[in-house]
Amino acid sequence: MAPSSSITIDAASLAAPSAALCLDFANTVAWRGSAPDDSLHGFGDLLRWCRARNFFPAGALRAFEVFARRAHESAAVFEEAILLRESIYRIFFAASDDRSPVDADLRRFNRALRRGPIRNALDRVDHGFAWRIERAAVCAPTMLAPVLWSAADLLAGSSLTRVRHCANDQCGWLFLDDSKNGTRRWCSMSSCGNRAKAHRHYLRRMRD
Numbered sequence: 001m002a003p004s005s006s007i008t009i010d011a012a013s014l015a016a017p018s019a020a021l022c023l024d025f026a027n028t029v030a031w032r033g034s035a036p037d038d039s040l041h042g043f044g045d046l047l048r049w050c051r052a053r054n055f056f057p058a059g060a061l062r063a064f065e066v067f068a069r070r071a072h073e074s075a076a077v078f079e080e081a082i083l084l085r086e087s088i089y090r091i092f093f094a095a096s097d098d099r100s101p102v103d104a105d106l107r108r109f110n111r112a113l114r115r116g117p118i119r120n121a122l123d124r125v126d127h128g129f130a131w132r133i134e135r136a137a138v139c140a141p142t143m144l145a146p147v148l149w150s151a152a153d154l155l156a157g158s159s160l161t162r163v164r165h166c167a168n169d170q171c172g173w174l175f176l177d178d179s180k181n182g183t184r185r186w187c188s189m190s191s192c193g194n195r196a197k198a199h200r201h202y203l204r205r206m207r208d
Contacts, residue, residue: 008063008137008138009059010135013057013123014131015130017147019153022092023163025049025147026085027187029089032173033169034170042075043067043078047064050143050144064138064143078140080139081140081143084140087108088147088151090102091105093172096164096165109151112141112144113152115141116142118133119133119149163176164177164185166185173192
């Protein structure tokens, strides 16, 4: 477990995460079943990923940027974040196959939830409400708080039965099946779906 940093972020308001945010984080590795391609190679990549999703206000982002200059500490936080990502991936992959997760993955996830910011109050914001978090140390559960909330809400909610993994065994991406009849098989028809169609067409031509 990575220690908490002496650098802290001030109290802030965070928007409720989307249901699929945790799956997006798990999918930062592509082609898990063939030649895995990881888009996160260090703390800077993790910070850019969080920034692109507007997790935190500017003040919190500045604290993370300062923390990034501490090479040893930021590397430890990044390592913990990747361990969390892999546990989240395995938990939801198991769910997509209607299996129970491995106990070790669920324990790691629950430890991170306990160490991360607590959602117990709402703030008014411009167009509604947001979760208020108190002052917190920079650590993996703080950086990934919206991801952890997304995963917890998805695991405890009715949409868990909609979690799927791509039918392309070489891909392995996770997604929420939002199709009307719940029979979506591919992470994307424009990529894996079309690849499968092309492969079936090729096999038919070979048989003819």
